[in-house]
């Protein structure tokens with residue numbers, strides 16, 4: 001345990017009472033970072049709001065893997081807010097970065113036509129055809145903003161296009177130009193070193209994630225030294241708008257800068273003290289913004305944290321701007337399971353919106369809250385999501401009855417609420433597994449789904465499907481978009497006459513016992529009891545005998561009985577859990593398919 005977790009730290013000069021500190025015992029990673037960030041903020045900028053930051057590049061669909069860039073500071077910011085401090089969570093939209101390449105498979109984008117825009121700022125590239133947004137960056141930002149709202153992430157978005165083109169950074173740019181030799185000297189220490197080879201050693205999905213990483217990771221450009229010397233600044237061409245320019249001269253006294261464009265041949269001389277169409281190179285841009293905004297906490301992906309990486313180099317450059325490097329933990333990559341096989345309408349890139357289609361925001365928040373940033377984990381789009389939901393429901397129940405451990409309570413609390421309140425939740429959160437089975441079997445028939453879900457617990461039937469929403473809708477979406485056709489359940493339309501005819505005495509008797517009990521056991525619990533009980537009764541034991549009282553052969557008998565039922569109902573060896581399946585099929589049809 002981190003020592004600070006044991007200390008009760010009273011917020012200096014703050015009157016607000018912590019909302020949850022008393023219930024979480026502040027033992028999780030979020031609390032520990034919050035302790036450090038508050039302390040550092042009090043030291044660097046006493047009395048000012050705490051500033052944490054994330055950076056995202058809207059160069060295409062924003063990959064689900066990049067959500068950690070936002071969730072890590074979000075959770076820390078939220079804990080700090082809960083303690084009554086003012087916090088700004090900045091999301092820097094790196095929309096003034098150059099358009100590097102045309103992502104594949106984006107609807108409304110002709111790859112060749114859009115390739116003509118490579119080198120322009122992302123906000124100068126047209127949006128995909130049919131988009132409601134004015135440009136490429138805005139189009140892809142919008143989807144992310146919508147997901148962040150659903151996730152309860154409160155943030156201040158900062159468009160770098162707006163910052164640069166309004167001249168907000170003028171002083172910083174002139175300062176960087178004046179100190180270009182100091183910057184060059186820092187960068188020179190790393191230019192001689194070989195780039196770390198670790199990228200090629202990563203598994204394929206991580207390499208893909210990395211390719212999709214934002215914040216300029218793809219091109220850790222540190223500027224170039226032409227015959228006129230080194231310049232940490234690049235103008236976008238006044239004619240073709242591309243950044244394929246070379247600074248040919250610069251005069252510190254007048255701030256006159258001349259450049260030529262290697263793409264179109266255009267050349268001009270501008271005054272940097274009034275010129276707003278260019279930007280600092282990435283390795284200088286990032287630390288400049290740490291200083292400009294007073295960022296105290298900004299995590300980064302592993303690719304930013306290696307020797308010579310922008311985070312490390314930035315730590316040396318930020319002093320030139322009179323600032324300090326933020327607390328910057330390295331976060332591990334988040335993998336995706338079960339998405340690779342599925343085609344996606346958005347260039348095969350899983351986005352946070354894709355995850356939120358199949359899981360509630362609480363579950364997604366929980367995945368981030370319960371793992372330290374340096375632990376990697378996977379977001380499940382495959383069958384694993386059902387197990388994950390079981391685990392979540394179990395935790396929810398433990399929290400409700402007071403038996404959960406403090407760290408688990410903390411993670412749960414961070415998942416279900418923020419400092420500004422509870423996230424909307426499903427009024428009747430029925431098991432995801434059950435909802436998915438019902439969605440599978442009913443294939444979109446909501447009246448059937450409602451009937452089955454009401455049969456699960458006849459004493460407390462569902463008034464309308466809305467009570468099970470949005471969780472029900474997420475399960476429907478999962479079944480429809482992520483369960484392959486050959487794993488879908490298709491209930492037989494006709495009884496399997498041949499199989500029924502070939503059954504031996506024992507099998508026939510087992511079906512008889514089941515059919516006789518159907519009426520009196522028609523609920524989830526009742527049918528569970530019944531299907532497990534039939535083989536016990538056949539072997540001469542009471543239906544409610546516990547496993548300890550039974551010989552091991554009963555297990556084998558149960559397995560063959562279940563397989564027989566699956567074959568008769570859905571023509572396969574397995575399927576959704578039998579009680580759910582029976583309820584879904586309906587009593588009349590079950591009777592017919594079992595040969596009554």
Ligand SMILES: [Zn+2]
Nearest residue numbers: 237240261264
């Ligand atoms: Zn040009």
